[in-house]
Amino acid sequence: MKIWKHFVENVIMLKILQAAVMRSLRTAPPLPLVFLLMTAGAFGAEWSVKYNQQEICALKGSTVFMNGTFTHPEGLTVTETFWFIHPVKGVKKTDLSKDPDYSGRVEFFTDDQKHFSLKLSDVMKKDEHQFCFRIIKNVNKKRGWGKPGVQLRVTELHVEAPEEVTEGETADLTCKTTCSLTDPTFIWYKNGRPLTTKTIKNNQLHLQTVSSEDAGSYSCAVGGSQHLRTTAHSLRILQRPSQCPSVPLVK
Template sequence: MITVLVLLIMEAGTQGADWSVTFENPDPCAVKGSSVEFRCSYSYKDGQTVRGTSWNKGESRNGTWVRVKLSDFPAYENRSEYVGDKQHDCSLVLHDLQLDDTGYYYFRFDTTKFGYRSKTSVYLSVTELRARVHPDTVRAGDHVTLECKTSCSLNRTVWYKDGRKVTKSTFQAQAEDAGKYSCVVEGQESVRSDPVTLDVYDPPMNVSVEVSYPSILTEDSSVNLTCSSSANPAAINYTWFKRRASPNSRDKSLIPVASGQVLSVPAVEVSHTDLYHCQARNIVGENNSTEVVLRKYDPPMNVSVEVSYPSILTEDSSVNLTCSSSANSAAISYTWFKRRASPNSRDRSLIPVAPGQVLSVPAVEVSHTDLYHCQARNIT
C-alpha cells in the first residue's frame, strides 16, 4: 500500500513538470466587430495521446468562480473557431467581437490518462472606436483635431471622410472639410467607428442685392430689393441701410432703414441720391453687400421731330423725319404715326406708319393733308 502511494505522487510530479499551457499574448485588446486570435501552445508527457480540447470562459456563479465551456454559450456559436490541433497548438479565434466578450479565457486538454487546465488565462478587452472632433464648434480657419478614442492601445488609426480616406487628422478647417468622419484601426479597415459630423461654420458670404420693379413704374408701385447670401448656418436676420450719394452732401452716415430679407421702396421715394445695401448675419458673424443705386427712370421728354430734305425736291428724292427726345433712360423704341389733316375729312384716326428713329417719306407721297408725329418709349 505504501509503494502504490509513492508511485501516485511520482506520477503527479511528473505531470506538473512536463505539462503546461503557454499563451503568447495573455492581454489582447481588440475592436468591437473585429476578430482576435489567442495564440496558444501546450505540452504534455511523452507517450500521452490527446483525446479532447476545450476553451472556457471564467465567470462568477453564485459567488463561485467557474470555468464554462464556450460551447455552452449560445452567443459564441459560429463565432468561436478552434484553429489548433491535438498535438501542441491550442490557438483560438473569436470573430465579430462584442463588448460582452471581455473577460478571462482558459484552455483545457485531456489525454488518455489525465486532464490539464491552464493555470493562467487570457484576458480579452473589447473596445469601441469613438470618433471625436475638437473643438466642438468649428469656424472657418480654426485648427481641427480628429481623435479616435479606445480603451486600450491599438495600431495606427486611419480616417475616412464620407467614405474617402483622408491623410491628415489635424488641419485648418475650410467649408469643404465639412462632412462625416469615421476612424478605423490600420489592418482592420472593415470595422469603423460610428461617424462624427464636422460642421464648419462661417459668416454670410457673397452677400448680394437683387433689384426688381414692375415694367411700368408708377407712383403707386414699389421697387423690391432682395438680399441673399451663402452661409453655414444660414443667415438669421437681414438689415437694410441707406446713405446719401450726392457729391454735394456732407452727410455720409448710414441710416438703418428696415429689417427682413426683402425691402420694398415706394416708387415716390426712389431718388438718385440714395445708396442702399444689406447686412446679413448668422451666429458666426455678418457681412455687407455692395451698395446699389435705385434709379428713378422718367419717360422720354421734349420729344421733337426734325425735318430734312434735299435743296431740290424731285420725285426720286425723300423727306427724312428724325425723332429725338431727352430722358435719363434713353428711348429704346420709336414709332411713327400719321393722320389726315384735311378739314373736310372726318377720319381723325392715327395710322401706324413705321418703327425707327428716322422715317423716310418718298417725295411723291408728300401731301399737305398728312400730319406725322413720333412716339418715343423707354423702360418706363
C-alpha cells in the same frame, strides 16, 4: 492465536528486509543527479500552457484569435482539448463550442507542434471574459488548464473632436478606444471617402489652418476592420469675423 503468529512472522520478515535494504544502500553507488532531474521533469515539470498574449483588446463586431503553445511529458497523450470561460475551482468547465452563447462563433485549432488557437467571431461586449485552454490526458482522464488565461476586452471606436472651428485655426480629431488595440492602423474618412492628404499620426487627424473646405462629416476605422467605421462626426467651419476698414479722422 494463529492470527497473532502470522503477525509476528510478518514483523520479523519486515525487519529482515529492512536490514537487507540498508546494507544495499551502503554498498550501491550514488545515483547520478541528472537522472533525478530527468525523472522529476518527466512526471510534472514538463507540463505547461503558455499564451502569446494574456490580455487582448478587440473591436466589437470583429474576429479575434487567442494563441499559445503547450507541452507534456513523453508517454502521456492528450485526448481532448477545448476552451472555456470564467475558471472557478470546483466548478465544471463548459466547452465553449457547446455553449449556446458561442455556438457558431468559435473554432478551436491545434497541431502536431502543440500550438493551439481560439477563433472568436462577431465579438460582443458580453464576451469580456477570461478565456482558458483545457487539456484532458489519457492517464485516468486527468485534467489541467492554463492559468490565468487570456482576458478579452471589447471596445468600439468613436471620434472625439470639436463641433466647430474658426477659419485659420487648427483642429485635432481623435479616434478613441476604451482599451489599447494591438498595432492598429487608423484610417480616416471625410464624407465617406478615405483621407490621404491630411496629417495622420497614430489615432489623430490634424487639420492645420482650417478653411471652409475642411467642413464635413469625419469618421475613422482600423485597418482590416474598415467595415466597423465609427458614426460620422460633423465639423463646421466658422468664418473669421471681418475687420472694419480704418476710416481717416476728419479734422
